[in-house]
Amino acid sequence: MRKALLIASVAGWTIGWSAAQPQPDLGSEQQRAAGKILYDQYCSQCHGEKGDGLGVAAPYLKPKPRDFTRGKFKIRTTPTGAVPSHEDLKEIIRRGMPYTSMPDWPQFSDQELSNLAYYIKTFADDFEDPAAYGDSLQIPSPPSPSQESIDRGRQLYLNMGCVRCHGDVGRGDGSAAREQTDDWGYHLRPADMTKPWTFRGGNQREDVYRTFMTGLNGTPMPSYADESTLAPEDRWPLVDYVFSLSESPEPNYASLLKAVPAQGPIDSEGGLEQFETAPLARFPLVGQIVERGRNFYPAVVDVEVKAIYNNEDIAFLVEWNDVFAETQGSNDPSLAVPAWDPEAEDKFELLKPPAASASPSASDDPFADAEAADPFADQQQAADPFAEDQPTAATSSSVRATPYSDAVAIQFPQQIPSGNPKPYFVFGDAQKPVELWFTDLSNNIPQLYLGRGSVSLNPSDSGEPYEVKSSFDQGRWSVFFKRKRTSRRSISFQEGGFVPIAFSVWDGFNHERGNKRGLTSWFSLYLEPSQKPSVIAPMVQNGLTILVLQVLIIFGVRRKFAQRTEE
Amino acid sequence: MHLYVLLPILAVMLLLQWRKVGMLVWLFVYWIGIFVILKYGFTTPVPQSVISLYMGIITFALIIYISWDKKRFRAVVDPLVAFMTRRRYTVPLVLVVVLIPSLVATSVYLSRTAPVQAPFFARTVHPATPASISAFSTDYDLATLDNPLRPLESDDPQAFARHVANGRAVYYENCHYCHGDDMTGNGQFAHGLNPIPTNFADSGTIAMLQESYLFWRIAKGAPGLPEEGGPWESAMPVWENFLTEEEIWEVVLFLYDFTDQRPRAREEVH
Numbered sequence: 001m002r003k004a005l006l007i008a009s010v011a012g013w014t015i016g017w018s019a020a021q022p023q024p025d026l027g028s029e030q031q032r033a034a035g036k037i038l039y040d041q042y043c044s045q046c047h048g049e050k051g052d053g054l055g056v057a058a059p060y061l062k063p064k065p066r067d068f069t070r071g072k073f074k075i076r077t078t079p080t081g082a083v084p085s086h087e088d089l090k091e092i093i094r095r096g097m098p099y100t101s102m103p104d105w106p107q108f109s110d111q112e113l114s115n116l117a118y119y120i121k122t123f124a125d126d127f128e129d130p131a132a133y134g135d136s137l138q139i140p141s142p143p144s145p146s147q148e149s150i151d152r153g154r155q156l157y158l159n160m161g162c163v164r165c166h167g168d169v170g171r172g173d174g175s176a177a178r179e180q181t182d183d184w185g186y187h188l189r190p191a192d193m194t195k196p197w198t199f200r201g202g203n204q205r206e207d208v209y210r211t212f213m214t215g216l217n218g219t220p221m222p223s224y225a226d227e228s229t230l231a232p233e234d235r236w237p238l239v240d241y242v243f244s245l246s247e248s249p250e251p252n253y254a255s256l257l258k259a260v261p262a263q264g265p266i267d268s269e270g271g272l273e274q275f276e277t278a279p280l281a282r283f284p285l286v287g288q289i290v291e292r293g294r295n296f297y298p299a300v301v302d303v304e305v306k307a308i309y310n311n312e313d314i315a316f317l318v319e320w321n322d323v324f325a326e327t328q329g330s331n332d333p334s335l336a337v338p339a340w341d342p343e344a345e346d347k348f349e350l351l352k353p354p355a356a357s358a359s360p361s362a363s364d365d366p367f368a369d370a371e372a373a374d375p376f377a378d379q380q381q382a383a384d385p386f387a388e389d390q391p392t393a394a395t396s397s398s399v400r401a402t403p404y405s406d407a408v409a410i411q412f413p414q415q416i417p418s419g420n421p422k423p424y425f426v427f428g429d430a431q432k433p434v435e436l437w438f439t440d441l442s443n444n445i446p447q448l449y450l451g452r453g454s455v456s457l458n459p460s461d462s463g464e465p466y467e468v469k470s471s472f473d474q475g476r477w478s479v480f481f482k483r484k485r486t487s488r489r490s491i492s493f494q495e496g497g498f499v500p501i502a503f504s505v506w507d508g509f510n511h512e513r514g515n516k517r518g519l520t521s522w523f524s525l526y527l528e529p530s531q532k533p534s535v536i537a538p539m540v541q542n543g544l545t546i547l548v549l550q551v552l553i554i555f556g557v558r559r560k561f562a563q564r565t566e567e
Numbered sequence: 568m569h570l571y572v573l574l575p576i577l578a579v580m581l582l583l584q585w586r587k588v589g590m591l592v593w594l595f596v597y598w599i600g601i602f603v604i605l606k607y608g609f610t611t612p613v614p615q616s617v618i619s620l621y622m623g624i625i626t627f628a629l630i631i632y633i634s635w636d637k638k639r640f641r642a643v644v645d646p647l648v649a650f651m652t653r654r655r656y657t658v659p660l661v662l663v664v665v666l667i668p669s670l671v672a673t674s675v676y677l678s679r680t681a682p683v684q685a686p687f688f689a690r691t692v693h694p695a696t697p698a699s700i701s702a703f704s705t706d707y708d709l710a711t712l713d714n715p716l717r718p719l720e721s722d723d724p725q726a727f728a729r730h731v732a733n734g735r736a737v738y739y740e741n742c743h744y745c746h747g748d749d750m751t752g753n754g755q756f757a758h759g760l761n762p763i764p765t766n767f768a769d770s771g772t773i774a775m776l777q778e779s780y781l782f783w784r785i786a787k788g789a790p791g792l793p794e795e796g797g798p799w800e801s802a803m804p805v806w807e808n809f810l811t812e813e814e815i816w817e818v819v820l821f822l823y824d825f826t827d828q829r830p831r832a833r834e835e836v837h
Contacts, residue, residue: 286759
């Protein structure tokens, strides 16, 4: 089988791959020993002392820490199925993987990284096998994108099947997204291409080029290096298209939500256009791991919020990307969550039995697709991304059922604080309660909750009622909240005033309910005044005051020292 | 400190002491120099209110200094009076009279059109410890509380190593999401938290604190903070709800062991 790779590599990888066939470089005993010291100190807590990915922290992590004994590495410059190059290993340790528990390690010297890489190679036999190696991809410098190349990329994106997992506008919501698993059987979410900062392999154009050229071993992401699937001149257009799906390579998280005056009446049927003039604020969501019901891997990484107001009303548009709208079942912020049980969680995350690991089967053969010259061959046997067309027993049972629906809440203090102290950001506290504008997206019923802490969270009928309208389109929830701007029963939103605001999102598919949720810390809502006070008046006032003072001083001095003027 | 700001200013100030210059120039250089040091000389920005306070004191001190001695006073006042009274200075005087109100108007314009900032709360990062705390249904006097496992370091190194290893497991099961794999406070959730998680590798954190302080912060979490610490916004959990007393002491051992630091010694009371 491995000889086949050599043949394939000569035949297929000639353009763009470095010429010399790499040989195993396992380092010296000293280098491996030095690497082991670092590994035991910094890596083994997640990746395990034996490199099997079973460190003490592993049950709490998703994606799971890499199991080095299998020799399957996602981010590489080498052909699909091949082991990564020595530089690849060093590079991924140095850079880390954004939005996972693998941090970057900029403090390691080049030599330390090299030693670590040598030690990691001792866990898998593949690194000793010359046939497991492949040439490193040489990434040419990217041409600048054009509308033409983006349009061409869009065609490729549709024709090559990217859309099936990554979705029509790239939010990772493709029709096959729900049942994707890695080779270990764990559920995987396809990358959300509208958020390059979450790309595991990096947010540069070269990184995306490398990812589809070499594929992500151990995941359904195939390699498109075969020129009969993707012509060399089409590679950069595909990259250009991917980057056209996002507005920025960085998240540019906000700390302030600015509500702007609405153009006219605010209407819950009025659609998203009403928010066109409102600036977007993106707030990071993290897992609620402060109190019981801890959520170690929240499904949603941020919410994007806009706000508008007029004399009568204030309205919020809260949006986030989700693989699938969970509108069956129900949800409730006060639902009890049992103590975190690694085994139950593991079972839940496991969509299907892991691909055979002991005896290499056809589906486990990393080189199967190179041989067949079909980038999907591997996946059709292991985790067919197109399975929904011909549902099989394996895939239909792999789609996990969840009793919980998606849900969202905006959190405000029950009273606008006069000084610094605010209610506790996790559902308030006994002295300072919070108000939750909660809605279960299975029924869109606005249900106000009053929180005096997670243990005292109750539906409330006494606050000011609000309206909710939600829609789910192409992997994106848009939830519209509207309430009277001033109220006697609850907080009022004053022009020019600041109000603490926080958000919670529950992803039903990820079994989030109750205090198991994604949450933000407190941010500030500011109502930009509809009438901007003139700047000229205070400028003139201050300037004139100073001028008059100066003239008075000068005349005073001249009078007192009049004789000197005549000198 | 930004030495490239500090050193040139100090050099100019020293030079003025040696060379004879007019009192007015001296005054001007000192006032501006101290302002620039306060504004740009420090690595951590000094709040505007503090700068204003200091500059008020400096101005007052300089006025006292020049009015103390008649000669000095005349050296300052005479050139000013001359500038305002002599005919040959009329044109520059008019220019100054116009310039100063224009600058004031500009500054008003800039402050009124600056982008709106969210209200800022200057929280105290290491607030003073309470005298005693109640955790695990026990009262602890923080002034005398010691890590019960610390003596093992010299008495029973093997047992000590075992406790450090347990602390390591506790850390990577519970703490690294925020405080980071390498304890620099850059865990995977850190970007969503305000205040940001403490960087234990920094020599200004746990090395300056006693182990009893860490026990308090870990066992009681954010809700145990006094008001100046911002208990409503810190995401530090109340670990007595999740960990045992021994596990907390073990993770404290691990924090110092991993970062190669020593807890602050208790001050001797004489």
